[in-house]
Structure formats: structure tokens, C-alpha cells
Amino acid sequence: MTIKEFAPAKINLFLDVIRKREDGYHDLGTVFQTIDAGDTVSAEARMDGKIALSYNKPQDYPVESDLVYKAALALRSHSGNENLGAEIFLDKVMPLGAGLGGGSADAAATLRLLNRLWDLRLPPAELERIGATLGADVPFLVRGGTAFAEGIGERLTFIEPLDLPAGEVLLVATPHDAVPTKDAYAGVPKSGPDRWEAYKAAWASGTDAEKSFGCHLLDSGSFFNAFEISVFPKHPLVSALKDKVLDLGARVALMSGSGASVFGIFTDKATAETAAENLQLYTRYLTLTKFWHA
Incomplete structure (x- = not known):
């Protein structure tokens, strides 16, 4: 059975660069907001323990570098069951190099999707911790909505989700x-x-x-x-x-x-x-x- 997961992209309503840290990263202060536009990830279980990823159109990077593939490997490793497998399909709509968190959104959606497909029943907070190993935006995009983010984006304070005023x-x-x-x-x-x-x-x-x-x-x-x-x-x-x-x-x-x-x-x-x-x-x-x- 094939199941699907929407991967909403994000925008930043506010973003400031506070300082450069000793480790070379930067501390930020930002407000994340997910939007009703994004990619779609679908998957069905495989019985041979293999994780495979394909696309709706050719991508100019190797599958092994895709955050969807990395997210699947990270979740399987976290589960401790190397026999888990999946045939994953990414319907890629969002542009690359766009500041919309498309790749991170895909990774977050993959974590949610395979958590269901493999019946792992991990809570969102645990998926967010796995997501943090993949990219700074991934923990927020596991849940989505509206959040203040600090550090490199990993320290999240979720607030009441925003909607645009009527008609906007x-x-x-x-x-x-x-x-x-x-x-x-x-x-x-x-x-x-x-x-x-x-x-x-x-x-x-x-x-x-x-x-x-x-x-x-x-x-x-x-x-x-x-x-x-x-x-x-x-x-x-x-x-x-x-x-x-x-x-x-x-x-x-x-x-x-x-x-x-x-x-x-x-x-x-x-x-x-x-x-x-x-x-x-x-x-x-x-x-x-x-x-x-x-």
C-alpha cells in the first residue's frame, strides 16, 4: 500500500543574524511560517530492506545526497531494525536554492511518512531530534505552523499558528x-x-x-x-x-x-x-x- 505525505515549504517572517559563534556557525533569531505550497513524498514498504528513491523528474544531484534518502537512513538506524525498507517517490515542485526550505521540508515529511509506514509510533519530539541531525530547518518542518527559532534554528518556540487576515x-x-x-x-x-x-x-x-x-x-x-x-x-x-x-x-x-x-x-x-x-x-x-x- 502506498501512503503520501505533504511537505509544506516555509518562509521567514523575520530573520536577524545575531553573532558568529566559535564553531563557525551563526546564531539567528527568526520566525518560521509554513505555507500551503510544497512537494509530496509517497512510499510503500519493501520486504528486502532496501531504501530506494525516485523522482517525478530527473534531479541534478545523486540520490545519496538527497535529504529524503538521508532521512530514511537516519530513521531506520534510529529504529534499530535494518530490515526496514521503502520505495520512496518524491514529487518535486519547489525550486532549489530558493530559501523556502524545500529539501528540509522533504526530509521532515519523510520522517513523518516512514514513521507511519514502518509503524514506529515515534512522537514528534523524537522525530525532531532525528531531523536536527539532517539540517537546522528540519525540526521545525517536522511539525510546521509558526515558531520562533534561535541558535542555528534548532531552538524552537511554537506559538499559536498564524493565518493571514481574511481576503489576503x-x-x-x-x-x-x-x-x-x-x-x-x-x-x-x-x-x-x-x-x-x-x-x-x-x-x-x-x-x-x-x-x-x-x-x-x-x-x-x-x-x-x-x-x-x-x-x-x-x-x-x-x-x-x-x-x-x-x-x-x-x-x-x-x-x-x-x-x-x-x-x-x-x-x-x-x-x-x-x-x-x-x-x-x-x-x-x-x-x-x-x-x-x-
């Missing part, structure tokens, strides 16, 4: 460019903790109703991404795309993660659809969607 539409677009992570980190300013702590304090100061509706998090003035400072000079197509999204009527636009994708929030569907039509020539991926949570 999320546009996500990826230009004909990809941003290597090293480009984003090279030259990014290290802000220290003040901006991030002030951001958290502003959210915490709201009433319960305001926090439930994300009033502070979704206010147009609260969106920030420090990587725009380092990415835009080296990747003008990303900067130009953000400008176009704003010019086409978004109330807010921001680069997601380390790029190259940009998202915009529009107050009505008609304006968002017109913007999408105008952006098609400038993008390698484009969707109109909404926030996602389980």
Missing part, C-alpha cells in the same frame, strides 16, 4: 537566480541580540487576542531579513524582484531565508493575480497561496 493572499516567487548560502553569510552584519529581543518583546506585550491573530508579527513594519543586506548587492535579480512585488501592490514584501525567493502579502486576490501575471517572465517558480498549519 500570499505570493511566493523565485527569480532566475539561486543564492549559495556562503553568499548570504559573507558580509551579513551581525546585529547582536537587541533587535531580536525587541521583536520578541513587542509580540509578548500584546494581548492574548492580538497574539492569536499575529497582529504584531503581521504588521507591515515588523518584517525584516538581515540577509537582504548581503544578498541584494551580489544578486540584483532578487532585489529587483522584491521591488516589482511591492510596485505591483503588495502591502509588504521580503526575501525568505537566505534567498533567492521573495514573498509578498496582498490585501486582495485580484491584485495578487494581476501581480502574478506580470511576474511570470521574471521567475522560475511562482505561486499564490496562504499560510499552512496542521
Whole structure:
């Protein structure tokens, strides 16, 4: 029997680089939000103990380097049963090098999927710990929704999942460019903790109703991404795309993660659809969607 699992991608509503650590990694302060766009992972059990992975279209990297394959191996190793096998199929939609966490989302979905397929019955927290060995974004994407993340992204504080206000539409677009992570980190300013702590304090100061509706998090003035400072000079197509999204009527636009994708929030569907039509020539991926949570 084949079972499926949706792998929702993510955007960053806020992202600051706080400091560079002695181990070479960077401490971040960010707000993750899953969106209703992503890949789909499906699988059926194999009786020979082999894990195989195939795709809806050829990928330009070896299967062994795919986080889906690595997630399957990690979960099997954690189970202690090397006889577990799976035939996995990845319907890949999300672009690479896009700052949307597509590969991490696929890994998280694989952990959830094989946990069911192999009847392991591991709780989400245990899957998150396994996911942390695969990538910084994976633990969040095991659960999804809305979360504050610190450290390299592994220290999570989940909050009431956000929804966009009634009638608003999320546009996500990826230009004909990809941003290597090293480009984003090279030259990014290290802000220290003040901006991030002030951001958290502003959210915490709201009433319960305001926090439930994300009033502070979704206010147009609260969106920030420090990587725009380092990415835009080296990747003008990303900067130009953000400008176009704003010019086409978004109330807010921001680069997601380390790029190259940009998202915009529009107050009505008609304006968002017109913007999408105008952006098609400038993008390698484009969707109109909404926030996602389980």
C-alpha cells in the first residue's frame, strides 16, 4: 500500500543574524511560517530492506545526497531494525536554492511518512531530534505552523499558528537566480541580540487576542531579513524582484531565508493575480497561496 505525505515549504517572517559563534556557525533569531505550497513524498514498504528513491523528474544531484534518502537512513538506524525498507517517490515542485526550505521540508515529511509506514509510533519530539541531525530547518518542518527559532534554528518556540487576515493572499516567487548560502553569510552584519529581543518583546506585550491573530508579527513594519543586506548587492535579480512585488501592490514584501525567493502579502486576490501575471517572465517558480498549519 502506498501512503503520501505533504511537505509544506516555509518562509521567514523575520530573520536577524545575531553573532558568529566559535564553531563557525551563526546564531539567528527568526520566525518560521509554513505555507500551503510544497512537494509530496509517497512510499510503500519493501520486504528486502532496501531504501530506494525516485523522482517525478530527473534531479541534478545523486540520490545519496538527497535529504529524503538521508532521512530514511537516519530513521531506520534510529529504529534499530535494518530490515526496514521503502520505495520512496518524491514529487518535486519547489525550486532549489530558493530559501523556502524545500529539501528540509522533504526530509521532515519523510520522517513523518516512514514513521507511519514502518509503524514506529515515534512522537514528534523524537522525530525532531532525528531531523536536527539532517539540517537546522528540519525540526521545525517536522511539525510546521509558526515558531520562533534561535541558535542555528534548532531552538524552537511554537506559538499559536498564524493565518493571514481574511481576503489576503500570499505570493511566493523565485527569480532566475539561486543564492549559495556562503553568499548570504559573507558580509551579513551581525546585529547582536537587541533587535531580536525587541521583536520578541513587542509580540509578548500584546494581548492574548492580538497574539492569536499575529497582529504584531503581521504588521507591515515588523518584517525584516538581515540577509537582504548581503544578498541584494551580489544578486540584483532578487532585489529587483522584491521591488516589482511591492510596485505591483503588495502591502509588504521580503526575501525568505537566505534567498533567492521573495514573498509578498496582498490585501486582495485580484491584485495578487494581476501581480502574478506580470511576474511570470521574471521567475522560475511562482505561486499564490496562504499560510499552512496542521
